[in-house]
Amino acid sequence: MYNEALNIEHALAAAVEALTKYADDYEIVIVDDASTDDSPALVARAAAENPRIKMIRHAKNRKLGGTLRTGFAAATKDVVLYMDADLPFDPDVLGRALRAMHVTGADLIAGYRLDRTMEGWRRAIYSYFYNGLIGMLFGWPHRDINFSFKLMKREVLEAIELRSEGSLIDAELIVKAKNRGFAIQQIGLDYFPRIRGTSHLSSPSVIFKILAELVRLYPEMRARNPQTPAPPAPRPMKDLKEA
Template sequence: MLPIRGSLSLVLPAYNEAENLEAVVRRSLEVLPSLVEAFEIVIVDDGSRDGTGEIAERLARDDPRVRVVHHPVNRGYGAALRSGFAAAQGDLIMFMDADQQFDPADLAHLAPFVPHADIVAGYRVRRRDPWQRLVYAAIFNVAMRLLFGIAVRDIDCAFKVLRGDLVRAIDLRMNGALVNTELLAKAQRAGATIVEVGVRHYPRLSGEPSGGSLRVILRAMREVAQLWWQLLWYQPPRGVGRGRPQPRSSQVMRAVVLVTLVLSASWWLVRRFFQGNR
């Protein structure tokens, strides 16, 4: 018996990954038959300008298990994932970046937990990124934990397996990099159970990363405010999670605590400043 029963859709969002995409797809086609009963690979070309779309089409012609979704213009990481999720037909949906920083064979580490959890989220055991991105990631994870109560150590790790019906029931709207936060926050509100498993992470050898650019960071900051307001009124689907739904009141309480802490710290700093100038 194979480790994972049923069908799986592997979604690969790709933006200007001409130097990496074919290797990622070939590796996936090599290892997935030994891990899952049936699978498809859904490549989402997010308005690439380097030939990624043409490579994706050739790979789809070579193997019927590969399908391609095209965005005429670059719409963002979240939009690419949402298009891939919409096209996915599997009982399970997995997504992974197409930059060769993950090995699809590590799905074997997640496989034992797939039957028992709604989301099996990878976390990078040793993240192989520049130190600046590691600092951004650490600050981001703490901030998202405080704002949205996401109890996951590596929110943006692009190596996750999700129940297909859960993904299709959640109303995802973020177009940018905050889509992982939105996915986990809304899943928790719906009572989804989440298990974390360590996976390997490799240095990017080809192509240019976009996740740490100033434009992406500013977009993410704007989306944080949008997501917080959206979640305040979000009505999660019922009966799609195995666990206890997270109430809306928990978000309000976290906000009250954060505002209180910020105001208290500001008041303390102001008092110290004026006392020091007397």
Template sequence: MDLSIVIPLYNEEESLPELIAWIDEELQKLNVSFEVVLVDDGSSDKSWETVLNLKSRFGYLRGIRFRRNYGKSAALNTGFQAAKGDVVITMDADLQDNPGEIPELYRLIRKEGFDLVSGWKKKRRDPLNKTLPSKLFNRTARMVSGIKLHDFNCGLKAYKSEVVKNIEVYGEMHRYIPILAKRAGFANITEKIVNHRERKYGVTKFGMERFLKGFLDLLSVMFISKFGNRPMHLFGALGTLMFLIGFALAIWLGAHKLYCVAHGIEAQLVTDNPFFYIGLVCMILGTQLFVTGFLAELVTRNQPDRNVYSIKEEF
């Protein structure tokens, strides 16, 4: 199959008929085989019934329904594993992403050979309480990852199939898929300016807590990118450094005490010197960090599959 469209959705019963009709109009322009994978992230409205009704009109639709709400990252990850197309395009279900961008995104992957094409909502139709934090996060992500994208969090993206099959999206990591792709060895990444539309139905599903989660996940993804498979290199190095600092202080205190005793100089007790406790704490912390690195190495060598989401229905 040539193309898969993966759409995570949560309480989008109003927008789905219009969205699928628009996608169908654009896909019919392409002389390719395609499918649309709808992943219902535990909606509490009639989204799944709407998906079933649409299936009778559009035979290429596939649906996956979670038993409860796991989050956008879980929905995307499950959709990625289910997708059969050589090119995979993701978009949101709220009609803010324009299906008219699909042909060009497909061409950039298929003809230009990019691993990943990320949409850039250069002119956003969102309030300032969303746009300003997003600019801060995007700037930070560019600095720490070295990937020159303006909009990491845009839901409209295109991928080679090998990219989505070799990354794991969990937590709130959907914001940093380009970083995960680069970590997996897919560095041919570019962006395309896309048309961003105002929300037509419903309200946003993301609250203010997404900013804290986004920051924490950025730290996580950068740590995993550099030390995910070799945590001992971080914890072991820090532990060794801390232990050596503490050991050096202990040697200095002992040598100073012996020098004073040998020359008849009155000196305070070693345990009365604050550097004794600083050195002791450094050695204890160094040992703990080293053991943490060792345990982390054991965990990474025995990781179970974390992609366990309870699927209620699928077709």
């Protein structure tokens, strides 16, 4: 979360609603990336009312990769979902994604945006080339690398070391998980572009940082290291809910 005072309370309420419906036990970890608006105070208020909500605050702005790594390190449950704070999808899709994990036995379910027309052609073109570039470099075609819906078993996060500070983090996660032999499936999701607050992560400096980190991390992202056995037979839905 970065300066999301206009979105965060509603995003939290929608997440709590979905988690209550689909999980017996849950936690919500919000990483505040040194926001300068009221959003940390709003999260603190929600956390005082619901002890399952935790907030971790960065003293300095670290961008997406550093922030996700803080959040992943703090997550304690068996299944972890990461989501942007501007509510780009309805958290109720968690039910479908858990179901997809159960039915396919995948270790990671990645969401892709079914329709992006509202975002404008410039961003659609950037994404098209970025998805193509990652596919070409690592041999893993993936439809929507940077979409913020990734549901994964905690084994995935325990097995790989993520090092991006910027927005390369999504590609690093997908590529390293695949290289370790984890099974990934994709599901199409309704995407709701931001209508409140300010966009921060689609600037030229963010894209430049992705390319710089790609050069730095390319060798380790190329290393195939399948130490993971074939995915186990799917667990009953009931177990996932209890997890």
